[in-house]
Amino acid sequence: MNNRMITILRELMASYSPLTGDYLANILNVSSRTIREDIKTLDYSLQSNGATIKSTRGTGYQLEIEDDHAFRSYLNQLIKDETNDKQLVDSPDARVNYLIKRFLLAEDYLKLDDLCEEMHISKSTIQSDLRQVRQALKKHDLSLDTRPNYGMKAKGSEVRFRFALSEFVFDRSESSSTSIWKEQLKTLADHDEDKLEAVSDAIMKQIRNHNISLSDIAINNLFIHIVIAYKRIKSGHHVSMIKQELNDITNEKEYHVARKIVEEAEDILNVKFPFVEVAYITIHLLGTRMVSQTNMDHTDIENVLEPHIQKLTVAILDEIENRMSLGIRHDQELFLGLGLHLKPSINRYKYGMNIRNPMLNDIKVNYPLAFESAVIAGIVIEGEIDVSIDENEIGYLALHIGAAIERKKAQDQPIRCYIVCASGLGSAQLIKYKIKAVFGSQVDILGTTEYYKIQQIPFHQTDVIISSVPIKDSLPIPVIEVNTILGEPDINRIRAFVDEDNTNLLEYIRRDFIYLNQGLSTKEEALTFLVDQLNKTIDLPKDYLDLIFEREAIAPTAYGNSVAIPHPVTAQTDQTFLTICTLKKPIEWTNQSVQFICLLNVAKNSQEDLQDMYQMLIKLIEQPKFIQKLIQCQDRDQFLQTLMTYQP
Template structure:
């Protein structure tokens, strides 16, 4: 932005007026002479050109800025950002300078920055020198040429990576967007005053279009990427397209460091390349495919199943295995043996290491939103991981960023926690997680707790009718009062506040050291019967699946009445049970965007799972808002009731543990939802078999 503070005030006045403003009126308002205003207007006219605006000056009429409303609004927004920055603050001033260097790669004069920021040229020169170290980490350099000005020099790909890094470091939360709510959150991020200047490096429409294109591709590979890795891919593509449209072409490298065995990433890069060319109607150079492949290979992935882990580990070479063992030894030799016996840790570290090497070899940045928390809360682990990371430096020659070390600390820290739990004598504490049916909200709460509490805790979902018959339960957790004075219970928020978790952990500590007799293991015959009954329950559930498209303004009671009538059993009894449950506490879960309606009844013979979606994408009536889907789950009260509850509970748990499943429930067709249900229930069935085998 080439406006001095004085020019900025003139431009602001002109933008805020719908009519021409006379030069004398500008002079009077700003306390300047008319001649000074005339000189400033010449500079204003030049400064408006990059914004596709022009200055119209008519005698006896006045001065007016001419151009589209959109361009005027964009300029007005930038002016406001500049005016809000405290340029006396050295950090704010230097961050602004860095932003301007990245935003505009044309030569700039020191005097221009000095006038704009209200400081001396010497101060600007000192500020620019202080930015050199940051830029050199991305292989860029500020070059000063007498009579020409200052300019940012370096390769196009390094410039793009520097833009990516700047956004990482200065727009807190942007890279942590939930991929399934990304469009709403991106809109919010671009409208945030704290992000406005930073995100001016990006084109919002380009980002949203990139997301739409990737959505339409529906690639399974994307589902294996962590949320922040997926958002980073979106930003990488958006920056590339924006730069190509502005003439910034990436230079070919003789050889990029990629995993030659990973052909899937190359094929995906080619698909993305073609899809973006079609969507943006531009020709994207072939070299961009290689950079896309590097970015994909360097992204963090979510290996959530053992099959995916095994597939990956089959490709790991001996050098990486040796590197991991050396890192463990360097971390702390006294823990070396125990850590190397932790299969979860070693496999996880091996999986993490490959994309780290790709990122280092190709100078890719990574953002760790938890870095500060890790450094503050686990300083010793972080310091030891910094030492362990030197093994990677010794092997590759690359220095490791703190962001990468933070992710290593998460792996090592989790392993140390498991080791501590193993070496501390405790017994299993059984917690009853209570809701009306035992498989609705109780399962969601159970899933949340399972991700927080240690393996030494057994969580048992229970309905209110099961409490009296429940055996070997140490204490109960519920979102409403149980009204059982003789029971030890904690009332909690269904999504668990920090205070809730603290109280639960305290109870666990109390009970974990209290001796208690354990039950006798079950016979093989009974286990086989349970496995067979589980298979039948799953088969019936999938066979009975139905889907409904309902009006957006339907009321809770109307929906319950309509679905109850679709049941083969006593409609009034089922509706009464659902409505009674709603009175205990709302079954709408705003954080997940679903309404979970559930009960158990003797009037049906087979378990039911149905999904209702709104024709408008979201239910609007206050009794169901902001649900994007209503899930209807009914369990028959027969001899296999506990098995039905467990199977239905596995579905409830998946709403929390699998964002892909939740998104499909909210937006998918009958076919895609059935496919996801089959996947969830198949995984659950295999877990049951494995669990029975281990306890036999």
């Protein structure tokens, strides 16, 4: 099964309603005819595995599951097949990933002709793919060495090889089950699952015995790296480290824990780990160490966080407040959480360790403002300790900042309401306690009253009236009509008001800054076009385009569903507004396909709360069918009219 069919199957599984061929063709950047052929092949495969694809003229395609057990077995096999190196090499990204794995695992030089034959691709195609392979390896300080008549071979330090193997050879996303990556490890290490399980148990025993607190992800990473170490040692490769680094590491408590883990792994795997490997494992324990205590006073914090960590944390919070005005600068829990996170992280930065964040996409989508604040934090860290922070690390920083934003939101003023009921005090109290049970501190119930006393309500102090009787009078505040016994529809109406998003995207969109059906072919071309258009109307800083590319370099702004939201790394304009651009054909945007570009221009020194606008944008992105409607618009009026019909 090729990549397109897997994407089609995932889209059909995720949709409760039929998907049109045009929609699938758009997201895959192929013709409707190709989709029809893929659907036919996919349906044939599914019919013997508990499912079919129903096709209805004028409506689209829908997945129908007839045998849940058979279909689940089919999906499990499909996931296992995806982990096979020789699968899925029919797209540029898949080919690049395949080539990276081949070079990292190869003991000898690989010839170009052999790779072409192996992958069934032309020499010109593989030469294009190799440019991306080199770029990916360069991030790990690895290179491709070329020797005439021999071929190519990945070169670099053993430490860098380990990190690259961890990054590219295994699928450790949150959706991947533990059994899948253990299956991958079993194949690589040439060991049965029982021995790998014993290694995993040894790790758990030692970190428990020595009171070292690690996240589940950190334990998985450590386990994977030990198996990688075994594989490389058996092949005659060892980590090389300078003497001073070794001396620093052996003084740490984690070194002694690492030595215990390695001793047990040696017995289980029947291999001798060199002394330097123990130091290497120590780096992982240092890089993932966490302190779980959070209820500390100032003296406790000084004992836990070294002065340089405190100074760095203060610098980060100052810069975030200066640029974003979130009102979280003095959140003590945020200060401690960031500090405790940075303390072990600096070890990762120091040794150039990669870290995978399986929650990255969810963080970017659900906490966009926190993620942008974390980008600022990353810039501060890079400036203070001269390291490079990637978007995986930025995602973890965003979790701390997002929690602080939520705490701040919880402290904001609740919705003030009066309850109107004609059935007597008992009914009013029933409504009152139900609302308190569901909404808690989000709603402040000022009182209850009968309908005939409605004019006595202090309207200037009340945000909304919740009434179990129809109110025909014209009142200066909104009225939510409910049943005396609050059902789910009643709760949803109240929730819609409590969680109401007062921001309308149209407030930020100017008609003159909408550019539809543009024939642009690259990300660079599209961003240059948008900045050039803006420059014709408003005065932008001379380095505006550079600042946008600087932000892209930190973390790509493509959010999926054909949408990208680029913006400068810092606020630069006099007002906050959006610039919209749709494209005739999708373009590649850092491994994502993009056809809808929303350039976000944020006012400098702004005190406005951008959280609502970010949330509105993200809600829009999460509706791919509506995005496709906007992409199909032929003129600005049609685009604005379509946008006015948007219901989040």
